[in-house]
Amino acid sequence: xxxxxxxxxxxxxxxxxxxxxxxxxDMERLDDIIRRGxxxxxxxxxxxxxxxxxxxxxVRTGALKTYTLASNGEEQITGFHLASELVGLAGxxxxxxxxxxxxxxxxxxxxxxLTQLESLADELPDLRKQLMRTMGTEIRHDQNMMxxxxxxxxxxxxxxxxxxxxxRYSRRGFSATHFRLPMSRVDISNYLGxxxxxxxxxxxxFQKNGLIETQGKEVILHxxxxxxxxxxLNSDSECGHDGDE
Amino acid sequence: xxxxxxxxxxxxxxxxxxxxxxxxxDMERLDDIIRRGxxxxxxxxxxxxxxxxxxxxxVRTGALKTYTLASNGEEQITGFHLASELVGLAGxxxxxxxxxxxxxxxxxxxxxxLTQLESLADELPDLRKQLMRTMGTEIRHDQNMMxxxxxxxxxxxxxxxxxxxxxRYSRRGFSATHFRLPMSRVDISNYLGxxxxxxxxxxxxFQKNGLIETQGKEVILHxxxxxxxxxxLNSDSECGHDGDE
DNA sequence: CGTTCCGTTGAGATCTATCAACCGTGGTGG
DNA sequence: CCACCACGGTTGATAGATCTCAACGGAACG
Numbered sequence: 131x132x133x134x135x136x137x138x139x140x141x142x143x144x145x146x147x148x149x150x151x152x153x154x155x156d157m158e159r160l161d162d163i164i165r166r167g168x169x170x171x172x173x174x175x176x177x178x179x180x181x182x183x184x185x186x187x188x189v190r191t192g193a194l195k196t197y198t199l200a201s202n203g204e205e206q207i208t209g210f211h212l213a214s215e216l217v218g219l220a221g222x223x224x225x226x227x228x229x230x231x232x233x234x235x236x237x238x239x240x241x242x243x244l245t246q247l248e249s250l251a252d253e254l255p256d257l258r259k260q261l262m263r264t265m266g267t268e269i270r271h272d273q274n275m276m277x278x279x280x281x282x283x284x285x286x287x288x289x290x291x292x293x294x295x296x297x298r299y300s301r302r303g304f305s306a307t308h309f310r311l312p313m314s315r316v317d318i319s320n321y322l323g324x325x326x327x328x329x330x331x332x333x334x335x336f337q338k339n340g341l342i343e344t345q346g347k348e349v350i351l352h353x354x355x356x357x358x359x360x361x362x363l364n365s366d367s368e369c370g371h372d373g374d375e
Numbered sequence: 376x377x378x379x380x381x382x383x384x385x386x387x388x389x390x391x392x393x394x395x396x397x398x399x400x401d402m403e404r405l406d407d408i409i410r411r412g413x414x415x416x417x418x419x420x421x422x423x424x425x426x427x428x429x430x431x432x433x434v435r436t437g438a439l440k441t442y443t444l445a446s447n448g449e450e451q452i453t454g455f456h457l458a459s460e461l462v463g464l465a466g467x468x469x470x471x472x473x474x475x476x477x478x479x480x481x482x483x484x485x486x487x488x489l490t491q492l493e494s495l496a497d498e499l500p501d502l503r504k505q506l507m508r509t510m511g512t513e514i515r516h517d518q519n520m521m522x523x524x525x526x527x528x529x530x531x532x533x534x535x536x537x538x539x540x541x542x543r544y545s546r547r548g549f550s551a552t553h554f555r556l557p558m559s560r561v562d563i564s565n566y567l568g569x570x571x572x573x574x575x576x577x578x579x580x581f582q583k584n585g586l587i588e589t590q591g592k593e594v595i596l597h598x599x600x601x602x603x604x605x606x607x608l609n610s611d612s613e614c615g616h617d618g619d620e
Numbered sequence: 621c622g623t624t625c626c627g628t629t630g631a632g633a634t635c636t637a638t639c640a641a642c643c644g645t646g647g648t649g650g
Numbered sequence: 651c652c653a654c655c656a657c658g659g660t661t662g663a664t665a666g667a668t669c670t671c672a673a674c675g676g677a678a679c680g
Contacts, residue, residue: 198518198519198522200522200526200607201607201608202607204526206518206521206522206525206526208518208521219511219514220511220514220515220518221511221515222507222508222510222511222514223507223508223509223510223511223512223514223515224508224511228515228518229518251503252500252503255497258496258497258503261507262467262468262506262507262510263467263468263469264468265467265468265507265510265511265514266464266465266466266467266468266469266510267468268514269464269465269467269468269510269513269514269517270465270466270468270473272514272517272518272520272521273443273451273453273465273473273474273517274443275517275521276451276453276517276520276521276524277443277445277451279521279524279525279568280451280524280565280567280568281445281449281451281568283667283668284667284668314625314626314627315626315627315628316626316627320525322525323524323525323526324668324669325668325669325670326626326627326628327627327628327629327630327668327669327670328667328668328669329627330627330628330629331628331629331668333627333628334628334629346626346627346677362445362446362447363446528635528636529635529636559658559659560658560659560660561658561659569636569637570636570637570638571658571659571660572636572637572638572659572660572661572662573635573636573637574659575659575660575661576636576660576661578659578660579660579661591645591658591659621680622679622680623678623679623680624677624678624679624680625676625677625678625679626675626676626677626678627674627675627676627677628673628674628675628676629672629673629674629675630671630672630673630674631670631671631672632669632670632671632672633668633669633670633671634667634668634669634670635666635667635668635669636665636666636667636668637664637665637666637667638663638664638665638666639662639663639664639665640661640662640663640664641660641661641662641663642659642660642661642662643658643659643660643661644657644658644659644660645656645657645658645659646655646656646657646658647654647655647656647657648653648654648655648656649652649653649654649655650651650652650653650654
């Protein structure tokens, strides 16, 4: 994102990331324990299901997907993680990551070692609250996904998905109507519990109806209102994901 | 459960409930802030979506379901809560309950007021860890549900469900093969993302194949191994829910 | 320039939802 | 005591949405 060693204090994402509710002094202490590693390339793993749980990560640039493996080997994508969003907190309850995180494109992350995060949380009530809030947000997101997966049809799911991504980009200051999807159609279909072909068909149907315009991964939302209606949401409510893990 | 005022220290559920990892002194302090209310009757609400978030609850006896309302009014059941399990932590991230909790039968709960829980957590690192762990467990559960809802067919879902309930009863010292489902078929169908009729058909099919035996809400598992196979699980792994919210 | 991966489109198969009827139980009231 | 009703659960027939299988086009890449 910037040249030498970046810091939370100067990071353009700090208003969205874990430092969210921290004052300057606290942020500095958080900054001290964060490790900034090499970028990881598309397709590489950040951590793997079953590995020992050692760190939580914040996406600085790029995007990740997280997925669990069923015992039959099928993968279920549980979330996409864009810049400023946390990854890995879902595994907090025991010693191993319950899911795998893979880069969708070249990605840089901030690594926050768990032991240090825990001892810092012991001292900083605000950080603690922020962590709990982030986990609560993740639970809300997952429960919205459960609703989507068990009650919505293909068009509703795709509409919800597009609006979710739109809102998340918008929150980071990017266009809410013109963006690039970092994940493949296959990933989208897996996430939404549909076949790839169904995703493709819904995209073209939406395009024919003038709701969206797509060219590969580039998407333009032309009629967000109708999309919101389709998704079964009001335009000011959440639609699946809330930005943090 | 018992006559006058019960206490965490003597509660038969304390090895499964929030006091899980607390020492005696800490448990006593937790015990002090817990309120034991009147039993709530079948169909009554413990709390409602949108209400101010004030307390977390532990089920002492009976059972609850929690569900969210989509904007079209449809309800999506996100979990069932048996004795010793926590309810309400899912809402931790903001000021309002994001879901409703309704009693499936006459139910008694321990109420833990949030403000007091928070200040107690400020002092007791073990309690804090326990809370985080519980939330992490809930996230894992929800992600397992996402997998179930997007990848499993009707038989696999029902098998997973029955084994989940079985494990949870078993953990509380009850039979893993002979139990009573506290929820209706409609609730099960809603939870599993299927039509009631499908649930009914799968139950009878399982019964014809000698896998289970049912009479109304009473269930006997005759062939857990095949059920585990169907569910796509090994018999020692989790299958959806892990006991705590 | 060939290969591979990804996305799209078409035709047919399949699972589950839907609609409808029926049954047993429990509660209510005449 | 019995008729009646409401409700939950079961079963059958049909319809529909999505999956599966298959083929094709284009972009990316070595």
